[in-house]
Amino acid sequence: xxxxxxxxxxxxxxxxxxxxxxxxxxxxxxxxxxxxxxxxxxxxxxxxxxxxxxxxxxxxxxxxxxxxxxxxxxxxxxxxxxxxxxxxxxxxxxxxxxxxxxxxxxxxxxxxxxxxxxxxxxxxxxxxxxxxxxxxxxxxxxxxxxxxxxxxxxxxxxxxxxxxxxxxxxxxxxxxxxxxxxxxxxxxxxxxxxxxxxxxxxxxxxxxxxxxxxxxxxxxxxxxxxxxxxxxxxxxxxxxxxxxxxxxxxxxxxxxxxxxxxxxxxxxxxxxxxxxxxxxxxxxxxxxxxxxxxxxxxxxxxxxxxxxxxxxxxxxxxxxxxxxxxxxxxxxxxxxxxxxxxxxxxxxxxxxxxxxxxxxxxx
Amino acid sequence: xxxxxxxxxxxxxxxxxxxxxxxxxxxxxxxxxxxxxxxxxxxxxxxxxxxxxxxxxxxxxxxxxxxxxxxxxxxxxxxxxxxxxxxxxxxxxxxxxxxxxxxxxxxxxxxxxxxxxxxxxxxxxxxxxxxxxxxxxxxxxxxxxxxxxxxxxxxxxxxxxxxxxxxxxxxxxxxxxxxxxxxxxxxxxxxxxxxxxxxxxxxxxxxxxxxxxxxxxxxxxxxxxxxxxxxxxxxxxxxxxxxxxxxxxxxxxxxxxxxxxxxxxxxxxxxxxxxxx
Numbered sequence: 001x002x003x004x005x006x007x008x009x010x011x012x013x014x015x016x017x018x019x020x021x022x023x024x025x026x027x028x029x030x031x032x033x034x035x036x037x038x039x040x041x042x043x044x045x046x047x048x049x050x051x052x053x054x055x056x057x058x059x060x061x062x063x064x065x066x067x068x069x070x071x072x073x074x075x076x077x078x079x080x081x082x083x084x085x086x087x088x089x090x091x092x093x094x095x096x097x098x099x100x101x102x103x104x105x106x107x108x109x110x111x112x113x114x115x116x117x118x119x120x121x122x123x124x125x126x127x128x129x130x131x132x133x134x135x136x137x138x139x140x141x142x143x144x145x146x147x148x149x150x151x152x153x154x155x156x157x158x159x160x161x162x163x164x165x166x167x168x169x170x171x172x173x174x175x176x177x178x179x180x181x182x183x184x185x186x187x188x189x190x191x192x193x194x195x196x197x198x199x200x201x202x203x204x205x206x207x208x209x210x211x212x213x214x215x216x217x218x219x220x221x222x223x224x225x226x227x228x229x230x231x232x233x234x235x236x237x238x239x240x241x242x243x244x245x246x247x248x249x250x251x252x253x254x255x256x257x258x259x260x261x262x263x264x265x266x267x268x269x270x271x272x273x274x275x276x277x278x279x280x281x282x283x284x285x286x287x288x289x290x291x292x293x294x295x296x297x298x299x300x301x302x303x304x305x306x307x308x309x310x311x312x313x314x315x316x317x318x319x320x321x322x323x324x325x326x327x328x329x330x331x332x333x334x335x336x337x338x339x340x341x342x343x344x345x346x347x348x349x350x351x352x353x354x355x356x357x358x359x360x361x362x363x
Numbered sequence: 364x365x366x367x368x369x370x371x372x373x374x375x376x377x378x379x380x381x382x383x384x385x386x387x388x389x390x391x392x393x394x395x396x397x398x399x400x401x402x403x404x405x406x407x408x409x410x411x412x413x414x415x416x417x418x419x420x421x422x423x424x425x426x427x428x429x430x431x432x433x434x435x436x437x438x439x440x441x442x443x444x445x446x447x448x449x450x451x452x453x454x455x456x457x458x459x460x461x462x463x464x465x466x467x468x469x470x471x472x473x474x475x476x477x478x479x480x481x482x483x484x485x486x487x488x489x490x491x492x493x494x495x496x497x498x499x500x501x502x503x504x505x506x507x508x509x510x511x512x513x514x515x516x517x518x519x520x521x522x523x524x525x526x527x528x529x530x531x532x533x534x535x536x537x538x539x540x541x542x543x544x545x546x547x548x549x550x551x552x553x554x555x556x557x558x559x560x561x562x563x564x565x566x567x568x569x570x571x572x573x574x575x576x577x578x579x580x581x582x583x584x585x586x587x588x589x590x591x592x593x594x595x596x597x598x599x600x601x602x603x604x605x606x607x608x609x610x611x612x613x614x615x616x617x618x619x620x621x622x623x624x625x626x627x628x629x630x631x632x633x634x635x636x637x638x639x640x
Contacts, residue, residue: 018544026548089437093471094503259541262468326506329531329543329566330468 001112002243003315006250007339014255025252026327032252033322034199036245038189039238042203044107046231048132049208066295067129069287070280074134074310077279078102082271086263095264097146097324098334102271103138104316104341107131110309113345118358122297123306130280130306135316139201142323147196155195159205162188166209173211177234180210198323210234246315253318254339260332268317268337273344277307301355308351311344387624387635389423393617394492399587400431400530400565401467405447408609409588411628416611417454419626423613426460427492428452429499431565431584432467432530434480439471448479463490465499467530467565472503489516495616496522498559500529502546510549517557524616524640527554528563532583534576536601537567538594554579560640561621569594569606570625572634576600580638584625587611605633 013021082099110131114124166184174180181203189202212231227233284303288294294303313320317338325331353360389395397416402409416428435447449456456462456479464480466472475482482488486501487509498516501509517525532540533547543566554562555577565585573581586609595604609628614621625634 014544018542019548022545022548094466094468257541257544259539326504326509327549328502328505328546329540330503332545 001109002247003250003254003318004109004342006247007254007318008250010251010253010255011339013251015258018257021255025255028248028252032245032248033319034193035189036241037200037249037319038185038202039242040245040249041201042185042207043235043238043242045204045207046210046212046235049210049231050212053212064129066284066287066292067126068133069292070126070284070307071130071133071137073283073286074105074130074276074280074307075103075137077282078271078276080279081275082267084275085267085270089263094330095267095334098264098268098321098330099271100138100142100145100320100324101313101317101334101338102268102276103134104272104313104320104338105131105134105310106312106314106316106341107135109314109342109345110312113309113312113348114306117305117309117349117352117360121302121358122295123302126295126298127306127309130310134310138316138320142320143197143201146198146323148198149193149196151196152194155191155193155197158191158194159188160191162186162191163205163209166206170209170211175211175228175230177210177230177237180206180230181234184209200319207231207234249315249318253322253335256332256336256339260329261336262329262333264330264333265337265340268313268334269340269343272311272313272317272337272341273308273347276311277304280307280310299357302357304355305348305352305357308344309348311341311347313338313341313344317341387423387613387615387622388617388620389615390617392493393615394427394495394524395423395425395613395615396427396429396492397425398429398431398528398563398582398584398612398614400563400583400585401433401568402430402451402588403433403435403447403469404588405436405443405451406588408590408628409447410451412587412609412611413451413455415626415628415630416452417458418630419613420455420458420460423615425613428455428460428462429497429528429563430462430464430480431528431563432465432502433469433565433585433589434464434467435471435474436469436588439474444477444479463497463499465529466501466503468503487512489520491522493616494523494618496520496525498525498527500527500550502529502531502543505546505549510553513550514553514557517553517559520557523619524561524621525557525559526561526563527559530564531566532564532581532585533562534573534581534600535564535567535583536571536595536598536604537569537583537585537591538596539591540567551577551579561638563612567591567594570604570610570612570633571595571601572603572625572636573600574602582612582623584610584612603634603636608633 079099082102114121114127162184169179184206185203189199192199192202210230213229321334321338476484489498531543534542561580563582568586568589568591571583590609595606612625614623619640621638627633
């Protein structure tokens with residue numbers, strides 16, 4: 001929600017005092033997008049690492065299989081719809097590279113919507129896994145496809161050194177997260193940067209080496225006080241700076257001009273709100289035919305609601321937009337599409353009411 | 364129709380020709396070029412504007428046309444290059460006029476390799492005509508490499524006139540798109556710092572002349588094929604505007620003087636003026 005608050009502020013600012021807004025956004029862009037958001041992705045990685053311990057939602061592959069299939073199906077559906085939309089309008093060009101924007105799922109936002117549909121909605125773990133897979137795959141593709149600079153081999157070597165240092169720290173049972181961050185993290189950031197990759201993912205290969213709790217405190221659940229392991233300490237120390245980073249991310253990236261919409265806006269919306277849910281449902285149907293089962297207490301109508309909820313790209317869609325497109329009007333039209341995927345929330349809640357799932361079910 | 368005939372007759376009269384000759388000196392050795400933007404529809408208005416250009420070329424022998432992007436709408440297959448570019452501008456191409464394109468949001472990025480667009484396979488490039496250096500940018504994808512390039516190119520240029528052109532306008536009163544402020548905050552400081560004199564853009568399907576901003580003259584000329592009738596919302600920025608028909612520009616630079624004339628699809632002069640360095 002904090003991104004949405006920043007986004008709202010940015011939208012108003014950009015459309016009233018545009019010149020000062022864009023100067024401000026440009027001045028802060030590097031600090032927020034390439035440094036501050038590194039910690040956001042580190043905390044996301046922390047959630048995934050903890051989810052792999054016993055009791056975590058990612059602990060067994062069997063549970064993961066269906067959401068992964070659904071995620072791949074969702075991405076294929078989004079990409080096909082995006083490309084088809086452009087082709088139908090005979091739009092070749094520059095917009096073609098924007099397909100990852102339509103693939104994104106704002107995990108926190110979509111889970112918030114799912115919890116609105118039902119506090120203990122049984123499809124939530126499925127949605128989480130789906131979101132993580134979609135974003136992880138898209139992040140990797142975006143990193144490789146859109147390098148931010150020319151590639152230097154020294155960068156890869158530096159990342160290897162960073163990982164080696166983190167392994168050593170773990171072996172020597174260093175319990176504070178600071179050495180991991182200051183040695184491994186800093187070296188990894190510069191390694192990514194020199195490699196031409198977006199350094200925002202620099203802490204992703206480092207976080208798994210931080211000693212963590214023996215059990216998962218809960219997916220996207222704030223770690224309760226008292227956990228003394230390095231990963232929990234890392235979360236305690238960085239959760240407020242990350243919130244600030246997210247707020248600033250909304251401000252820096254969501255300032256779009258009201259008249260800036262275009263073909264890219266519609267392409268992202270159609271791909272995210274139509275192509276992606278259809279792709280998810282088609283993939284799940286195929287998987288069920290092949291022998292996989294729907295999660296416990298999750299029916300097909302829940303799956304429809306989940307597929308629509310996963311279309312909310314918002315924060316991640318904005319992030320992919322800034323990675324895929326440099327400054328310019330094309331970026332703005334795609335960003336508008338990314339922001340408007342928030343409409344998926346209303347569609348999901350409306351569909352839930354129509355299909356009588358979650359809080360709308362008759363008891 | 365009657366108005367169109369009247370204008371045509373006026374142009375053919377000695378009086379009409381004098382009026383034309385007065386605002387464009389048509390001096391031998393001067394730099395003469397035409398400006399078109401958002402032209403590549405392949406539809407009748409594009410052909411009609413091209414016919415006007417050819418008619419004026421007979422009297423005002425420009426050897427260059429600068430293209431402000433959206434040189435090609437819709438399908439961009441080989442036949443489209445014929446229908447949307449080579450046919451409409453055949454007379455000019457046959458006369459040896461060279462077109463120098465910039466890319467717009469509707470252009471396929473690979474069009475930069477199309478020989479008759481003279482882009483040398485580059486999204487952004489520069490070329491010189493006598494004392495005038497042109498800088499062509501791709502505002503679709505204004506990446507850091509391009510920004511570093513334009514800064515270095517402007518810095519290195521000691522040419523008397525520096526003219527930049529690209530698709531998206533830094534200043535525009537077009538209702539549909541308007542000023543591209545995000546691009547402006549990046550490019551304008553460079554233009555001011557390195558003494559750019561004139562900037563041409565398209566994107567809004569109208570003609571507009573902007574009052575000089577920080578010493579730079581800005582023109583929007585995005586109606587050489589497309590048109591958004593009545594799209595200009597005049598503001599304190601507007602020096603002149605025309606949004607009732609398609610249009611193109613003719614420009615002449617002789618020494619320290621630049622003269623321009625804006626001509627509608629029917630051959631009517633809808634704006635003209637001079638800029639002195």
